[in-house]
Amino acid sequence: xxxxxxxxxxxxxxxxxxxxDVLGIxxxxxxxxxxxxxxxxPVDGTIFYAGEMYPVMGYSEGAFRMxxxxxxxxxxNDLAKIGPIMRALGIYTVxxxxxxxxxxxxYERALQDAVNVLKALGVSLGYxxxxxxxxxxxxxxxxxLREFKEHADWVHRRLRGLxxxxxxxxxxxxxxxxxxYYPEFVRDWSIESHHFVEVVADRMAELGLRLNLGRKLRVTxxxxxxxxxxxxxxxxxxxxxxxxxxxxxxxxARRGVxxxxxxxxxxxxxxxxxxxxxxxxxxEELSKTGAELVLxxxxxxxxxxxxxxxxxxxxxxxxxxxxxxxxxMNNVERGESISPSFRRYNVFPKSxxxxxxxxxxxxxxxxxxxxxxxxxxxxxxECPTSKxxxxxxxxxxxxxxxxxxxxxxxxxxxxxxVLDRLYTCVLCGRCSQECPAGLHVQELIVYGRAYSIYSxxxxxxxxx
Amino acid sequence: MSDENLRRFLSELSxxxxxxxxxxxxxELYSYSLDASTEFKQPPAVVVRAxxxxxxxAVLELADRNRVPVxxxxxxxxxTGGPVPAVPNAILLDLTPMNRxxxxxxxxxxxxxxxxxxxxxxxxxxxxxxxxxxxxxxSRIATIGGAIAENAGGLRGAKxxxxxxxxxxxxxxxxxxxxxxxxxxxxxxxxxPDLISLFVGSEGTLGVITKAWLKIYPLPEKVVRVLGVxxxxxxxxxxxxxxxxxxxxxxxxxxxDRETIEIVNESLGYNIEVAEAMVIADxxxxxxxxxxxxxxxxxxxxxxxxxxxxxxxxxxxxRLYMARQGAYAAVTxxxxxVLLEDITVPxxxxxxxxxxxxxxxxxYGLRMPVxxxxxxxxxHPNICFDPRDEEQLRKAREMFLKTxxxxxxxxxxxxxEHGIGLxxxxxxxxxxKAVRGEGYVEMVRMIKQMIDPNGIMNPGKIFL
Numbered sequence: 001x002x003x004x005x006x007x008x009x010x011x012x013x014x015x016x017x018x019x020x021d022v023l024g025i026x027x028x029x030x031x032x033x034x035x036x037x038x039x040x041x042p043v044d045g046t047i048f049y050a051g052e053m054y055p056v057m058g059y060s061e062g063a064f065r066m067x068x069x070x071x072x073x074x075x076x077n078d079l080a081k082i083g084p085i086m087r088a089l090g091i092y093t094v095x096x097x098x099x100x101x102x103x104x105x106x107y108e109r110a111l112q113d114a115v116n117v118l119k120a121l122g123v124s125l126g127y128x129x130x131x132x133x134x135x136x137x138x139x140x141x142x143x144x145l146r147e148f149k150e151h152a153d154w155v156h157r158r159l160r161g162l163x164x165x166x167x168x169x170x171x172x173x174x175x176x177x178x179x180x181y182y183p184e185f186v187r188d189w190s191i192e193s194h195h196f197v198e199v200v201a202d203r204m205a206e207l208g209l210r211l212n213l214g215r216k217l218r219v220t221x222x223x224x225x226x227x228x229x230x231x232x233x234x235x236x237x238x239x240x241x242x243x244x245x246x247x248x249x250x251x252x253a254r255r256g257v258x259x260x261x262x263x264x265x266x267x268x269x270x271x272x273x274x275x276x277x278x279x280x281x282x283x284e285e286l287s288k289t290g291a292e293l294v295l296x297x298x299x300x301x302x303x304x305x306x307x308x309x310x311x312x313x314x315x316x317x318x319x320x321x322x323x324x325x326x327x328x329m330n331n332v333e334r335g336e337s338i339s340p341s342f343r344r345y346n347v348f349p350k351s352x353x354x355x356x357x358x359x360x361x362x363x364x365x366x367x368x369x370x371x372x373x374x375x376x377x378x379x380x381x382e383c384p385t386s387k388x389x390x391x392x393x394x395x396x397x398x399x400x401x402x403x404x405x406x407x408x409x410x411x412x413x414x415x416x417x418v419l420d421r422l423y424t425c426v427l428c429g430r431c432s433q434e435c436p437a438g439l440h441v442q443e444l445i446v447y448g449r450a451y452s453i454y455s456x457x458x459x460x461x462x463x464x
Numbered sequence: 465m466s467d468e469n470l471r472r473f474l475s476e477l478s479x480x481x482x483x484x485x486x487x488x489x490x491x492e493l494y495s496y497s498l499d500a501s502t503e504f505k506q507p508p509a510v511v512v513r514a515x516x517x518x519x520x521x522a523v524l525e526l527a528d529r530n531r532v533p534v535x536x537x538x539x540x541x542x543x544t545g546g547p548v549p550a551v552p553n554a555i556l557l558d559l560t561p562m563n564r565x566x567x568x569x570x571x572x573x574x575x576x577x578x579x580x581x582x583x584x585x586x587x588x589x590x591x592x593x594x595x596x597x598x599x600x601x602x603s604r605i606a607t608i609g610g611a612i613a614e615n616a617g618g619l620r621g622a623k624x625x626x627x628x629x630x631x632x633x634x635x636x637x638x639x640x641x642x643x644x645x646x647x648x649x650x651x652x653x654x655x656x657p658d659l660i661s662l663f664v665g666s667e668g669t670l671g672v673i674t675k676a677w678l679k680i681y682p683l684p685e686k687v688v689r690v691l692g693v694x695x696x697x698x699x700x701x702x703x704x705x706x707x708x709x710x711x712x713x714x715x716x717x718x719x720x721d722r723e724t725i726e727i728v729n730e731s732l733g734y735n736i737e738v739a740e741a742m743v744i745a746d747x748x749x750x751x752x753x754x755x756x757x758x759x760x761x762x763x764x765x766x767x768x769x770x771x772x773x774x775x776x777x778x779x780x781x782x783r784l785y786m787a788r789q790g791a792y793a794a795v796t797x798x799x800x801x802v803l804l805e806d807i808t809v810p811x812x813x814x815x816x817x818x819x820x821x822x823x824x825x826x827x828y829g830l831r832m833p834v835x836x837x838x839x840x841x842x843x844h845p846n847i848c849f850d851p852r853d854e855e856q857l858r859k860a861r862e863m864f865l866k867t868x869x870x871x872x873x874x875x876x877x878x879x880x881e882h883g884i885g886l887x888x889x890x891x892x893x894x895x896x897k898a899v900r901g902e903g904y905v906e907m908v909r910m911i912k913q914m915i916d917p918n919g920i921m922n923p924g925k926i927f928l
Contacts, residue, residue, distance in 0.1 A: 371851070372800050375500045377539055377605040391560050392492075392513070393540070399495035406494040411507075417491045436793035 004416035004456030006423070008269055009142045011080035017151060020134040021052040022269070023059050024083065026093055027130045030055040033108035034127050038115045041126015045165030048118065048125045051174040052134040054111055057299040058104025059096050060268070064307060066099075067272045076272060107299060110319070113326035114170045114196050120329050121203040125168060133158045137177040141266045141427065143419075143449020146357050149185045156186045166192040168199050170322060172227035172298050179231065184351075195227060196322060197297055201236035201342060204243055208335035211328035213246035219324070220250050220291035222282070222305060223259035224298035225428040232257070232345035237297070237321065239340050244328050250289040257347045257433070260285060261384040262308070264300035265426030274424060277388035279308035287314060294318045348429060349438035354447060362451045363408040369444055370405035372437045373398070379431035379441060385424050395424045397431040397441060404448035407455070415456030422449045470509055470553055473530040477512070480522040485561075487511040496537065496556050497548070500602070503803075504545040504886050508535060508556035515561045517635070517643065517674050523557055524672060524920075525641030533923050534639075536668040538579060538607030541600075543804055544885030546614055546667050550924025557672060559609050567592060573632055573649050573677045578609025582616075585678065594680040597624035600881070601792060609673045615665035617881030622717040622839030623748075624681070626881060628664040634676040636663055639916045649677035662911070667883055668922035670915045684715065684748035688758040690774045691784040692743040692765035697721055697822065700741035701815035703768035704838045707745065708811055712761055714745040717839025718788050721818070723825075724795075724833035728787050731794035736787050741818075743770065743838075744788055791835045799831075801851035803864045807871035808841045808880035820870050821845055828859045842880035865891060872898045884926045893927060 003010065015024035033055055041047045053060075067076060086092040118125060136151035159167075169175050178193030203209075221241070227233050234256045241249045254260035263278035283305055286294055294309075294316055296302055305318045352369045355361045379397035380386045386396035393399035400422055406413045422445055431441040477486060487493070493507035514520045527534045533554040537547035549556065560579040567574045569592045576585045582603035586596040599618035600606050606616065612634065617626040624630075633647030646659045663670060694700040700719055707717065720742045728734055743765060747758040754776075762772040775781055782789075795802055809817040818834070821843070825832045836844040847863045849856040868878040868891040878884075878891045896904050905927060912919075912928050922928075 368800075372796070373502075374796050374802075375498050375502055375540065376602060377500070377541055381604045390513075393558070394492050394495035398540075402495050402498060403491055406491075406497075411490075411494055413491050413494050417489060421491060421495075437796040438793070 003453070004419055005142070005453055006270065006420075007077035008080040009423075011083055012138055012269060013142060013144050013147065016052065016134055016136055016138045017147065021056050022138050023056060023063065023096070024087065024092070025056040025059055025096065029093065029097065031129045031132075033111045034115070034129060037112050038125070038127040040129055042128070042162065042164050043126040044124045045163060046123075046125045047164050047167055048115055048127050049167045049169040049174065050111055050127070050132065051169055051171040052138070053173065054107055054171050054299040056104060057107040057303055059100045061303045061307065062096075062100025062103050064268055064272065064303060068276070071273065076269065107302070110322055111170060113320070114322035117200060117322055117325045117329055118168065118196070121200065121207070123168070123199060123203060128162060131162060135174045135177045137173055137181070138266070140177065140181050140446065143422070143446055143453055145447070145450040146454070148181070149357065152182055152185045156182070156189060159191055164191055166194070168194050168196060170196045170297070170320065172224050172231060173300065176226045176230050195231060195233060195297070197227065197233055197236050197240065200325065201239050204240060205338050205340050208337045209243060210333045210335060211244045211325065212331035212333070213244055213324070213328045214331055216246050216248070217293060218248045218250055218291045219293045219295050220252055220286055220289040221255070221321070222252070222262060222286060222294060222296040222301055223255055224296060224301045225259055225261060225265070227297055228259050228345070229257050229347055229429045229433070232347070234345055235340070235342040239342065240321070240325070244324070246328075247324070250291050252286050252289050254285065257345045261426050261428040261430070262301045262304040263384070263426065264304050265428060267385070267424070267426045268300070268304065270423040274385055274388050275304065276308070276311065278384045278426065279304040280311060281384065281387065283308035283312055283314070287312070287316065291316070293324075295321045295324060297321050348432050349435065349440050351440050351443050352447070357450065357454075359451065359455055362447060362454070366404055366444065366447060366451060367408045369439060370401050370408070373401045373405070373439060374437050375402070376436060378434040378436060382430045382434060384428060384430070385426055389424060394421045397425070400425060400445060400448070401439070401441060404444060404451070407448070407452060415452040419449060419452035419456065422452060467553070469530045469532055473526050473532045473555070474510060476526045476530070477522065480526070481512065481519050485513045485515060485519065487513070496540070496558070499540050499542045499545060499548050501543050501545050501548075501885070501887055504548045506549045506552065508549050509553040511556045511558055513558045513561050517637070520557065520559075520637045520672050520674055521641040521643065523555060524637050524639055527555055527920050528639040528641070528918055531918050531920065533920050534672075535922050536609065536613070536672045538610030539581065539602065539605040541602035541606045542610065542614060542885060543806070543882040544879070544887040546883055546885040546925065547610070548886065550886060550922075559672070559674070560607060562674065567680070569594065569680075571649065572651065572680060574680050575649070575675065575677050576608040578672070578674050578676075579607050582606050582608060582611050589680045590683065593683055595683050596630070596678060597681050598627050598630055608676055608678070612664055612673050612676060613666060613668050614883040615881070617837065617840070617842065619716040619718060619837055621837050621842065621881070623713045623715045625840075628661060630679045631660050631664065632677040632679055634660065634663070635674050636671040637674055638671040639918060639920050647677070651679070665883065667885060667925050669912060669925055669928045670921055686751045686754040686776065687715065687746050687748045688754050688774055688776045689781040689784050690745040690747060690758050690761050690765070690772060692745075692762070692770035692772045693737065693739040694741040694743065694768070694770045695739065696769065697741040697818045698815040699769040700743050701818045701838070703743055703765045703770055705811040705814050706764050706768060707761055708839065710764060712747070712757065712764070714761065714839065715748040716744065716746040717837070718744045718835065719838035719843070720787055720791060720835040721833060723831055724791050724835045725787050727798050727831070727833050728790045728794040731798040732790045734786060734790065742787060744785060788835065791833070795833055795846045795848065799848035799850075801849040801857070801860065803847040803849070803860050804882070805843070805845040805847065805864060805867045806879050806882040807843055807845075807867060807876060809843070809871055809874045809876035811841050813874040813876070814838060814841060817843065817870055817874055817876075821867065824863055824866050828863050830856060830859055830863065832863065837880070840880070841876065868894070886925065889927060
């Protein structure tokens with residue numbers, strides 16, 4: 001079988017399935033942060049789920065920085081071919097750790113801080129260590145939906161077998177996967193999924209807590225699109241920060257459900273130069289707030305913002321909100337319980353319903369949905385990658401929808417090339433907010449990727 | 465034109481224009497194969513993204529020499545097929561990379577390159593307390609070049625008219641690559657014939673507009689929004705005509721019928737009071753007199769049978785405007801097939817036109833919400849149908865023609881602001897036959913022949 005997926009996506013997908021994280025770092029490194037911090041769980045059916053990104057994001061950051069240095073000499077797809085060779089030689093993990101292990105400490109620290117904050121708030125939880133199955137969300141992101149379904153079924157069985165009833169995670173992409181994708185792909189999925197911020201806000205309100213940082217600090221907050229737009233979690237962050245003495249929050253121009261993308265969403269792997277341009281746009285905007293510290297709640301956003309600030313020569317630090325709270329937890333005052341109303345924002349139109357992942361069902365729904373696009377182009381205006389790619393139509397939101405329509409309508413476009421354009425989308429969802437026709441554009445992109453991949457597979461016997 | 469011509473054109477072009485601006489992959493071509501009419505689909509043979517006047521000159525010189533058709537395109541938001549090639553093997557000239565804007569407040573103009581969006585021009589003027597009045601609904605993505613070529617209008621047309629009223633001067637590249645400057649960036653100049661008007665609305669059939677000097681206007685001191693609700697649509701038509709007849713010129717003067725309000729409620733989940741018609745007037749005037757004038761406009765509406773309310777509070781103003789704001793989105797969400805009409809009738813015939821439109825709706829049994837810029841006699845009946853139902857499609861097309869015939873019969877125009885393109889060729893010939901005299905077609909063809917003797921500019925549009 002010949003695939004149309006790029007080498008780097010194959011590398012990421014295989015690592016996710018076989019090793020448990022996109023770069024294939026391995027369980028030992030992925031669970032290192034938790035030793036001595038958290039007991040083996042679940043506790044009362046609840047686990048802290050680290051996921052496959054946060055524990056090893058520093059290695060991704062290191063690789064992302066290296067890519068910039070070798071740009072023009074090697075493509076990311078060339079590099080992706082080297083990984084398996086190094087692994088066969090037994091030098092892959094060792095080399096990667098030697099190169100980027102120190103960067104990774106910052107991400108590990110965020111996980112430790114999150115667990116410490118949750119424990120200090122009286123939340124019972126455990127951690128599965130090497131038993132924690134990877135969510136496989138990267139498979140979904142890259143449109144490998146049949147593989148994702150198979151993987152998700154396995155994860156479900158495994159989590160149920162371990163007695164997990166509730167997941168708390170610091171990673172909003174994983175929280176989205178468990179809250180939105182798993183119920184769609186897995187029959188009888190019943191495990192609750194919460195983002196750290198939601199749990200902390202609820203507990204702080206319940207306990208009437210006020211924290212004190214013990215110093216004055218001007219901060220800004222970058223709303224991750226998966227947290228703000230997809231999960232609709234916006235008010236909680238503002239509530240939490242309003243209860244931390246010493247913190248002054250200065251909001252950037254694009255915030256909340258209208259937040260701007262930092263360039264991740266898988267783009268950092270498929271189109272690193274474009275991802276960097278998107279990040280640049282965002283860090284310049286955040287920099288205008290004059291904040292001394294940038295806070296966020298997503299490992300991929302942290303990576304993009306950290307490298308983005310470095311590229312504009314600014315030494316602004318980027319922390320997960322959990323780390324700020326961990327610091328402020330040293331000085332806690334308990335008061336009356338309060339009940340703030342956190343609005344759950346629902347900014348996306350209805351999702352299209354796909355009966356199955358067969359080519360016929362995929363193409364039928366994609367055709368009906370993309371036929372509804374009126375080509376008004378409103379989606380292009382706020383599309384971060386359209387801007388980063390000089391508004392070239394095929395790499396803009398409207399153009400990508402047009403190409404999915406062309407592919408399923410039988411126009412002479414090629415699955416591999418369509419997929420290449422679809423991989424220039426960060427799935428930030430800003431387009432879906434703008435679409436007058438009510439298209440859930442980023443879901444169409446994911447399913448369009450799936451259709452491109454599966455319709456582009458050519459059995460070996462047909463190759464001659 | 466043969467493939468040989470195209471090959472020669474491409475070979476010569478690659479010596480004059482940077483290769484990164486030339487696209488021939490099918491995926492690029494198909495992403496440019498449609499406009500916002502969505503009715504016509506034709507990929508070009510080549511896309512050239514012009515980054516400078518030199519690029520445009522090179523394309524027009526070589527296309528003319530090799531007899532290759534050229535289709536200029538801005539934001540691709542035409543509703544009549546303007547930037548969709550009518551012939552295969554066309555060169556699509558994407559002007560969006562040429563988007564420089566310079567505002568000269570002292571001399572009262574904004575200079576904009578063809579690819580600058582209408583909204584960006586408006587925003588640039590607002591920094592100085594001025595604005596750019598034409599505001600097509602697509603202004604976020606519609607470009608100045610496209611808006612001039614289509615003579616676009618918009619909501620504020622009730623007071624400020626269409627694009628042709630706002631051009632001081634422009635530069636045009638003619639077939640063969642010659643550059644001409646028409647007009648001067650001053651408020652008074654005279655020589656004839658008026659060549660600006662020749663190019664305005666020419667839909668890319670004569671040359672490529674690369675740059676324009678546009679009049680700007682001081683921002684209104686104060687705006688009060690008046691809403692009138694009517695039990696009979698003819699009363700609403702009468703109220704609009706009377707407001708204008710008595711010398712009031714609100715900045716916007718919009719009309720919506722019952723079906724529009726119902727679809728907005730159904731489609732967007734709103735709860736707007738359903739009435740036979742709604743009229744919205746934005747009265748702009750100096751602070752001291754704005755409420756008096758708004759009150760007088762309310763009086764006229766009441767005399768004609770309306771119930772009114774008025775506000776200058778931004779939140780309340782937005783509420784009054786909800787139905788109009790959501791009209792396009794509501795219709796596109798509810799119906800995958802919409803034929804958007806664009807007729808203009810004399811104000812004294814507005815009530816008659818509205819009555820006759822209702823008769824058409826009843827005769828054919830398809831929904832046809834009517835809304836539009838009735839203050840300048842411009843109505844947009846939206847004929848809704850299911851594109852998979854051939855009978856509905858046939859009915860919709862007949863309704864489209866009959867709607868145009870109303871405009872011709874009542875002494876109006878078959879297009880107020882959307883243009884002729886491919887969608888209205890047939891109706892335009894009807895209009896010509898009815899009112900413009902037998903020499904009209906010949907005269908325009910002679911002009912076309914003189915300027916574009918080889919017929920390379922957007923062939924197949926209008927009747928050229």
